[in-house]
Amino acid sequence: MKDLKNWLEEKQLKRTAEFLKERGFEVFLVKDKEEAKNVVLKLIPENATVGIGGSITIREIGVIEELEKRGNKVIHHWKEGLTPEEDFEIRRQELLSDVFLSSVNALTFSGELVNMEGIGNRVAAQIFGPKKVIIVVGKNKLVVNLETAIWRIKNIVAPLNAKRLKLELPCVEEGYCIDCNHPKKICRITTILEAPPARTPFYVVLVNEELGF
Numbered sequence: 754m755k756d757l758k759n760w761l762e763e764k765q766l767k768r769t770a771e772f773l774k775e776r777g778f779e780v781f782l783v784k785d786k787e788e789a790k791n792v793v794l795k796l797i798p799e800n801a802t803v804g805i806g807g808s809i810t811i812r813e814i815g816v817i818e819e820l821e822k823r824g825n826k827v828i829h830h831w832k833e834g835l836t837p838e839e840d841f842e843i844r845r846q847e848l849l850s851d852v853f854l855s856s857v858n859a860l861t862f863s864g865e866l867v868n869m870e871g872i873g874n875r876v877a878a879q880i881f882g883p884k885k886v887i888i889v890v891g892k893n894k895l896v897v898n899l900e901t902a903i904w905r906i907k908n909i910v911a912p913l914n915a916k917r918l919k920l921e922l923p924c925v926e927e928g929y930c931i932d933c934n935h936p937k938k939i940c941r942i943t944t945i946l947e948a949p950p951a952r953t954p955f956y957v958v959l960v961n962e963e964l965g966f
């Protein structure tokens with residue numbers, strides 16, 4: 754049974770990789786997080802500053818430690834003890850990094866990259882600012898279409914993120930989205946990349962492994 758499931762997931766990833774290429778994205782299809790890390794390291798010049806969006810996927814592939822070890826300046830705001838002002842300033846600096854490294858919340862079979870967030874720094878950096886954008890996506894983020902992408906984000910990604918951030922939101926209480934207007938609501942901005950932004954080289958590393966959520 755596991756083989757059958759693997760066969761289908763691999764086939765879907767390959768087809769999605771083709772659609773992404775047709776849309777103009779540079780695509781790498783890799784088997785696991787180790788391969789993903791190596792591809793990402795090759796795409797980043799050793800003197801580049803690297804901004805990292807809030808991303809569990811990027812932390813799971815273990816690339817941040819490797820970048821720092823070889824001398825890249827890494828800018829990211831997932832640090833203990835930052836004041837709100839420091840956190841805001843780091844997010845601004847991420848926008849002007851040489852390379853921005855992140856993931857997406859959902860990827861449709863036909864190659865649309867879908868994100869939803871509250872502050873907007875991650876989606877802003879994916880659209881304009883950094884000289885190069887690299888996105889790493891695990892197979893668990895693949896969805897049939899835009900409708901299922903939004904469903905996935907509101908009923909899986911948002912409640913898990915809200916719980917991780919210890920936010921007392923309705924989706925944490927209920928376990929699913931009730932389309933709230935809570936003052937701490939985390940789904941305020943939705944972006945759909947149908948193609949790479951016109952002036953930014955954009956790489957998508959598709960991983961045949963579950964990463965992030």
Ligand code: SF4
Nearest residue numbers: 911924930931933940
């Ligand atoms: S709209 Fe509100 S309830 Fe729904 S996922 Fe977003 S924060 Fe949670």
